[in-house]
Amino acid sequence: MNATKGYFSLVQYCPDFARQEAANVGVVLFCPERQFIRAQTARTISRIRRFFGEDGDGYLHLHGMMEALSSRLDVEQSEFTTLEDLQKFIATRANKIILTQPKPMMVLDPQADLEALYLELVADPKKPLTVQAMIPLRKRLDAVLMENDVRRFVQRKIEVQVPTLKETLRVPYAFQNGRFNLIRPVEFKHENDAGVKTAACKHAVEGQSLYRHPDAKFGELQLIVVADFAGAPQDSADMVAGIFRESEVRLVTSDALPALKQEIITLAKLAPVE
Secondary structure: OOOEEEEEEEEEEOOOOOOOOOEEEEEEEEEHHHOEEEEEEOOOOHHHHHHHOOOOOOHHHHHHHHHHHHHHHHHOHHHOOOHHHHHHHHHOOOOOEEEOOOEEEEEOOHHHHHHHHHHHHOOOOOOOOOOHHHOOHHHHHHHHHOOHHHHOOOEEEEEEEEOOOOEEEEEEEEEEOOOEEEEEEEEOOOOOHHHHHHHHHHHHHHHHHHHHOOEOOOEOEEEEEEEEOOOOOOOHHHHHHHHHHOOOOEEEEHHHHHHHHHHHHHHOOOOOOO
């Protein structure tokens, strides 16, 4: 396949156009000779959170805005025949999802080149594992929750029945703060999104069943998944958090263990003497 001329534009989230501060959330590739124009945008908003914090404006509608951009380009693909058509489209953008001015490039395989642009310009590079991350998650959890100032608030080696699945769930730690919180360490080592999603859905079903059906011994329950995503694709934590949110499961990432410890010390009731 011969190379041909194309143009790419970055898709950016810009909450305040006057300040010109933006985060890359996707890329558009336009190849007139191949009648190809398509956007690839981020599935999560983790980059935006890192740029603008948790309280940034308009997060609620961001996914809809990005999906609308992609859908519009798909539907109106035949209307883009020249560089000027793309430039006019960019000039009409009126929300917080904007496009940069097109830059030329040589295109060999439009879809493959679009994916390569996304990986280079938008996706977060994989980071090398830290020494801490190389320690198994369960050992890190033990090290935090067995410290003298917190261990008296936690119960250990808990078993409960998961009514929906008719299975026994065994967790190493739990604490009581109005609900009996079951702490389950999970290492998401799946190499693709599908594997992460399947595992997350399994825990979501468990957690929802536990939340809805009080236990005869422990009362009302909630599942807390302490998760490590060191081996998973970028943005997996955001995807899992979204799945868990619908099922009343709490997600605590492994780097937030100190905060979980402080929560237990502050809010938990003393555990029964073993």
